[in-house]
Amino acid sequence: MEARASAKYLRGSAQKARLVIDMIRGKNVNQALAILRYSNKRAALGIEKCVKSAIANANEAAEKANVSVDPDELWLKAAYVDRGPTKHRRRVRPAPQGRAYREQRHFCHVTILLSSESQEGVGKADGKAGATKPAVSKRAKRGGAAAAPRAKKAAKVEATDTAGKTAGENKPQKKASKAAAKLGAALRRKKKTEK
Incomplete structure (x- = not known):
């Protein structure tokens, strides 16, 4: 069973919220809440509320489907942050050469997907290759040589010498x-x- 929750228009930039999301992605719900509770990041408060909302959504969906879901078995299958709007405030900051820059207030949207299915067999939620799949370079995928550019250059120098x-x-x-x-x-x- 999966449950989703999203928090829109969270105060703070998406880049700063991603630092917090990266700490909890793929973790157990209890472990993620503990990390968020003791994190010094400002975005952690809004993300913690979103995780709790996702847990409540999972319980609600389980009740509707007459399925029992243990909240301790839930884990964050996917968690990502999207950029929200930027509000240009009417306040200004002094800038060089007599100019004035307007203050900006950044917002972001957080989406969290919880799952009660086991984590085994599921790859990493952030889309990176798992341990079972060997890493293949883009050059090798296109049919080119997988050699490093420096090695290629060294081979070229040797060829010109000979x-x-x-x-x-x-x-x-x-x-x-x-x-x-x-x-x-x-x-x-x-x-x-x-x-």
């Missing part, structure tokens, strides 16, 4: 000789100024 040393040897020597010439000129100028 291909032809006539043009390849002159370039590093030219760079080295130019650097030595600049250094020598700088030292001569320094000696002249000291005299």
Whole structure:
């Protein structure tokens, strides 16, 4: 059985609320409530209310369906935060060069999905790959080589060294000789100024 609860227009930015949501995602309900209760984050209060609302929704849905649900067995299957509206207040803050910036008040929407099904067999709720599925890079998915760019670059350098040393040897020597010439000129100028 699943139950959903959402809290709209919570005060605070979505970025700050996500820090709290990331702490409780995938946890048992009791464990999540304990984390929220002792969290120093301001968003934790509104998220705690949303979790309690989801628990109440689960109990209500269980009663309607004549199913017994133990609140201790519920866990947060999904929890996410969406950005809400930004209110531009009529207050201003002094800004550089005589300008004034208006204060902004940020809001966010929190959605929590509880489940009473066992967590085994269900992947991580945040969409990341589980331990059973090996990680595959985007380059490998597209059919390209899975080698790292640095290794590829090193292989390219080795290929140019073995291909032809006539043009390849002159370039590093030219760079080295130019650097030595600049250094020598700088030292001569320094000696002249000291005299």
